[in-house]
Amino acid sequence: MKARLDAIIRPEQAEYLERLLPANTGLLEEMEAYAAEHRVPVADREVARFLEITARAVGARRVLEIGMAIGYSVIHLARALPEDGLIVTIEPDDSMIERSEDFLRRAGLRERVRIERGAALDVLPRLTETFDLVFLDALKEEYSEYLELSLPLLRTGGVVVADNLLWGGQVAGEIRAPEQTASTQALREFNQRFIHHPQLLAEVLPVGDGLGYAVKTA
Ligand SMILES: C[S@@+](CC[C@H](N)C(=O)[O-])C[C@H]1O[C@@H](n2cnc3c(N)ncnc32)[C@H](O)[C@@H]1O
Numbered sequence: 103m104k105a106r107l108d109a110i111i112r113p114e115q116a117e118y119l120e121r122l123l124p125a126n127t128g129l130l131e132e133m134e135a136y137a138a139e140h141r142v143p144v145a146d147r148e149v150a151r152f153l154e155i156t157a158r159a160v161g162a163r164r165v166l167e168i169g170m171a172i173g174y175s176v177i178h179l180a181r182a183l184p185e186d187g188l189i190v191t192i193e194p195d196d197s198m199i200e201r202s203e204d205f206l207r208r209a210g211l212r213e214r215v216r217i218e219r220g221a222a223l224d225v226l227p228r229l230t231e232t233f234d235l236v237f238l239d240a241l242k243e244e245y246s247e248y249l250e251l252s253l254p255l256l257r258t259g260g261v262v263v264a265d266n267l268l269w270g271g272q273v274a275g276e277i278r279a280p281e282q283t284a285s286t287q288a289l290r291e292f293n294q295r296f297i298h299h300p301q302l303l304a305e306v307l308p309v310g311d312g313l314g315y316a317v318k319t320a
């Protein structure tokens with residue numbers, strides 16, 4: 103059982119929910135194994151599925167992701183889009199980009215993904231598209247800035263999803279990993295900003311490691 107889910111809900115519920123969700127096969131299973139072996143922090147299975155459901159539910163055509171890693175969440179998002187849909191994803195790490203390109207090609211989804219190589223705070227001000235969905239999943243210390251820079255690019259009625267808002271239980275409780283003090287403090291501030299943001303109707307869901315979910319209302 104994942105320790106993170108266990109930190110949010112009772113162990114037997116967490117085990118049940120994990121059993122309930124069908125295991126992935128094929129390429130996604132291979133990506134999960136690669137991520138586990140190489141300690142790449144990809145989205146939890148239920149978070150990736152949630153993203154795909156949301157993208158389909160809002161009829162997303164343009165998606166912005168901040169933090170791609172090997173493209174695990176991108177594959178879920180990309181397959182929810184129509185043929186002419188586009189995901190713009192930001193990632194500074196060359197080795198991650200190289201791995202993701204192989205996975206995306208093999209998934210037959212490379213054409214729907216534009217990879218912006220670089221740090222999000224440098225890339226975001228250059229983007230000109232309007233997006234239907236924004237997924238925040240890079241540096242926790244920068245989430246508030248990602249939100250402010252990406253909101254002008256999100257259409258009214260568009261959705262913001264932000265991962266790891268409970269940070270393994272540390273945001274609501276005590277900080278167990280001293281090296282995560284700054285990121286935990288930043289997430290505490292982000293959560294306040296997110297929930298009370300004048301342009302958003304927002305919620306933090308007990309999904310995965312705590313998933314922020316908001317609609318842009320103004
Ligand atoms: C949690 S992982 C992303 C996982 C991915 N969204 C998934 O679920 O498959 C975070 C990624 O953000 C990238 N990253 C680190 N600093 C960044 C920055 N300044 N801007 C954008 N991405 C960054 C890391 O290299 C890493 O690949």
